[in-house]
Amino acid sequence: MLQIRNLTASYGPVTALAGVTLHVREGEIVALIGANGAGKTTLLNAIAGLVRREGEITFTGRSLMTVAPEELVSLGVALVPEGRQLFAPLSVADHLLLGAYCRHRRVPAREIAADRERIFQLFPRLQERLEQPAGTMSGGEQQMLAIARALMARPRLLLLDEPSLGLAPLVVEAIMTTLARLRKQGLTVLLVEQNARAALKIADRAYVLETGRIILSGAARDLLADRQVTRAYLGRDYKEFTDGR
Amino acid sequence: MHEPSPETVDAAELELLQLERLQSTLTRAYRQVKFYRRRFDAAGMRPEDIRSLADLRRLPFTTREDLSENYPYGLFAVPLRDIVRIVSSPGTTERPLVVGYTAQDLRLWLELLARLYRAAGVTREDIVQFIIPPGLANWRRDLQAGAEHLGASVIPAATLNYAKELMVMRDYKTSVLVATPPAARHLLTVMRALELSPAEFSLKRALLVAAPLPQAVREELREGLGVSLARAYGITEVMGPGLAFSCEAESGFHFNADHFYPEVVDPESGRPLPPGEEGELVITTLSTLAFPLVRFRSGDRTALDPTPCPCGRTLPRLTGIFGRVDAICSVGGIKVHPEHLRALLREALGGHLPPHSWQVAEEDGLEVLDIHLVLDETLFSDEVKALEGLCRLVRRHLQDHLGITARIKLREMTSEG
Numbered sequence: 262m263l264q265i266r267n268l269t270a271s272y273g274p275v276t277a278l279a280g281v282t283l284h285v286r287e288g289e290i291v292a293l294i295g296a297n298g299a300g301k302t303t304l305l306n307a308i309a310g311l312v313r314r315e316g317e318i319t320f321t322g323r324s325l326m327t328v329a330p331e332e333l334v335s336l337g338v339a340l341v342p343e344g345r346q347l348f349a350p351l352s353v354a355d356h357l358l359l360g361a362y363c364r365h366r367r368v369p370a371r372e373i374a375a376d377r378e379r380i381f382q383l384f385p386r387l388q389e390r391l392e393q394p395a396g397t398m399s400g401g402e403q404q405m406l407a408i409a410r411a412l413m414a415r416p417r418l419l420l421l422d423e424p425s426l427g428l429a430p431l432v433v434e435a436i437m438t439t440l441a442r443l444r445k446q447g448l449t450v451l452l453v454e455q456n457a458r459a460a461l462k463i464a465d466r467a468y469v470l471e472t473g474r475i476i477l478s479g480a481a482r483d484l485l486a487d488r489q490v491t492r493a494y495l496g497r498d499y500k501e502f503t504d505g506r
Numbered sequence: 507m508h509e510p511s512p513e514t515v516d517a518a519e520l521e522l523l524q525l526e527r528l529q530s531t532l533t534r535a536y537r538q539v540k541f542y543r544r545r546f547d548a549a550g551m552r553p554e555d556i557r558s559l560a561d562l563r564r565l566p567f568t569t570r571e572d573l574s575e576n577y578p579y580g581l582f583a584v585p586l587r588d589i590v591r592i593v594s595s596p597g598t599t600e601r602p603l604v605v606g607y608t609a610q611d612l613r614l615w616l617e618l619l620a621r622l623y624r625a626a627g628v629t630r631e632d633i634v635q636f637i638i639p640p641g642l643a644n645w646r647r648d649l650q651a652g653a654e655h656l657g658a659s660v661i662p663a664a665t666l667n668y669a670k671e672l673m674v675m676r677d678y679k680t681s682v683l684v685a686t687p688p689a690a691r692h693l694l695t696v697m698r699a700l701e702l703s704p705a706e707f708s709l710k711r712a713l714l715v716a717a718p719l720p721q722a723v724r725e726e727l728r729e730g731l732g733v734s735l736a737r738a739y740g741i742t743e744v745m746g747p748g749l750a751f752s753c754e755a756e757s758g759f760h761f762n763a764d765h766f767y768p769e770v771v772d773p774e775s776g777r778p779l780p781p782g783e784e785g786e787l788v789i790t791t792l793s794t795l796a797f798p799l800v801r802f803r804s805g806d807r808t809a810l811d812p813t814p815c816p817c818g819r820t821l822p823r824l825t826g827i828f829g830r831v832d833a834i835c836s837v838g839g840i841k842v843h844p845e846h847l848r849a850l851l852r853e854a855l856g857g858h859l860p861p862h863s864w865q866v867a868e869e870d871g872l873e874v875l876d877i878h879l880v881l882d883e884t885l886f887s888d889e890v891k892a893l894e895g896l897c898r899l900v901r902r903h904l905q906d907h908l909g910i911t912a913r914i915k916l917r918e919m920t921s922e923g
Contacts, residue, residue, distance in 0.1 A: 264522060266522070266525070266557075267557045269554075279554045280529065280553075280554040280557065282522070282525050282526040282529050283526055284519075284522055284523070284526065474529070474530070474533045474553065474554070475526065475529065475530045475533070476530055476533050476534055476537070477530060477534070477795075478526060478527065478530055479610070479793075483610055483613065486609065486610070487608075487609075487610055487795075488584075488587070488588045488608070488609070489584060489588060489795075
């Protein structure tokens with residue numbers, strides 16, 4: 262569904278992505294894990310056209326290299342950015358409406374209303390907070406809203422940047438469970454996460470990014486068991502560093 | 507989500523998969539193995555310069571000599587604590603060949619072995635008997651583990667004589683034989699000597715490994731044992747038997763190109779050859795973690811056929827293994843390099859190497875190495891006992907170091923030397 266070849270991106274003289282090649286098949290959850298500064302967010306921003314990039318990106322066979330960020334949503338790709346990027350004074354209802362802006366007047370209003378109902382089934386808390394300004398909600402609720410806003414565009418591919426950032430473990434688990442449910446409904450997800458364990462638990466496959474290059478890839482269950490990944494990203498095996506070997 | 511079978515993916519998807527795995531393998535090799543970093547630097551390249559599969563050609567080859575020079579751990583790309591298996595084999599140089607595996611490498615390798623068994627029609631219902639000589643201990647262990655992983659009932663190789671092997675085969679109702687072609691031929695010879703007929707056995711298939719299988723031998727075994735034949739190809743340096751396998755179409759070997767990238771090159775110039783042209787098989791690992799190999803020269807002669815197979819698999823095929831491009835010979839599946847053999851002979855003969863010659867010969871279907879030694883002034887003795895002792899010594903030395911059976915023939919010095 263999504264194919265990326267030799268993608269490079271730089272911030273001035275600093276290379277953030279040094280030739281990344283990867284693919285995401287329809288219906289998969291693919292996790293992209295790596296340390297802070299590895300280039301994960303840059304990769305999502307490069308797909309979305311938010312940073313200057315070179316290489317090839319195709320989505321369902323169509324090149325995204327000349328697609329403007331604002332056109333991407335209508336093609337079926339939605340980005341949930343790092344830090345949620347909500348509008349603090351706007352309510353939950355406003356955000357959901359905003360999420361569906363590209364469908365406004367293109368599809369009957371009842372279809373958008375039906376989607377909103379589906380969102381409420383997925384995130385009942387949002388229905389309870391319908392009129393609450395986003396800025397007053399908890400971090401977990403804000404993350405749910407950010408995902409919900411993206412879903413209102415009816416994307417086929419969801420790009421998620423660090424959805425677990427700053428959230429309590431139980432909330433992270435709830436978010437990940439929701440993503441797994443969405444996948445069962447046919448959504449494809451490219452998930453960027455520093456919380457490698459949470460991401461690998463729900464992903465089908467994963468890539469490990471290190472200083473702008475993919476250094477490992479494979480089935481998520483295999484990477485969960487990989488000792489290098491365990492040491493570097495899963496915060497286990499501290500003893501291995503200190504046992505003098 | 508249903509993951510498409512890697513054995514039937516379309517060419518474009520396979521190519522992308524190969525490229526992403528190649529790029530991450532080269533990045534790991536560059537960052538973690540000094541040898542490869544130096545190679546890249548000497549070529550004025552960085553891993554990110556490899557932007558297509560064709561770019562791989564810009565990198566130099568890796569040879570068996572490189573492996574020997576980096577003995578034992580110089581080419582490992584993970585810390586030793588991540589290695590769960592260290593496999594040694596005699597190799598074709600004076601130093602043993604060392605290959606490391608991480609736990610993930612072992613999982614991959616089991617998956618590839620299961621692939622070859624499935625293609626051979628073997629299932630968990632089968633009773634699989636192994637007759638593989640001790641000199642191929644690594645292949646023996648690998649293939650047994652693969653059959654166990656599949657869930658079949660495994661009768662591991664034992665030190666039984668061939669008559670007893672046949673008794674086991676008949677009484678245990680073995681349905682699949684895994685053997686080297688020479689071992690299978692020898693089994694057939696013994697079967698005929700004991701006047702046993704295939705009808706007395708439950709054997710349905712034979713998987714023949716580790717040595718070439720000439721067409722005439724293939725027919726002889728198929729008819730003599732009354733079985734369908736399958737084959738596997740691999741080299742010890744790259745996960746043993748998991749590299750390529752035959753299918754029901756019996757049209758070459760499907761190369762596991764989703765985990766290893768094959769090239770066929772002109773053995774003299776190193777120039778890549780187009781599909782269909784015969785040359786040396788060069789292999790780059792795409793998934794192995796512990797022991798990445800970049801453009802490793804296998805020494806085996808083959809040609810590539812990328813066209814889809816009638817069996818439905820899209821993995822490219824090696825059209826066959828047509829011998830070696832170098833002087834290495836196979837004795838019952840064990841690779842022997844002339845230099846290594848000469849060194850072993852010299853060692854056995856106390857540092858002296860007389861004029862000599864050798865050739866692979868056959869003894870009741872089994873392959874042996876006939877070695878002719880010239881009794882020069884240093885070796886000469888007029889005592890038969892001493893000469894017999896000499897032959898025994900050389901025989902044992904080669905058995906110990908290479909696991910091959912040798913027949914030593916002494917020749918008196920003539921005026922020609």
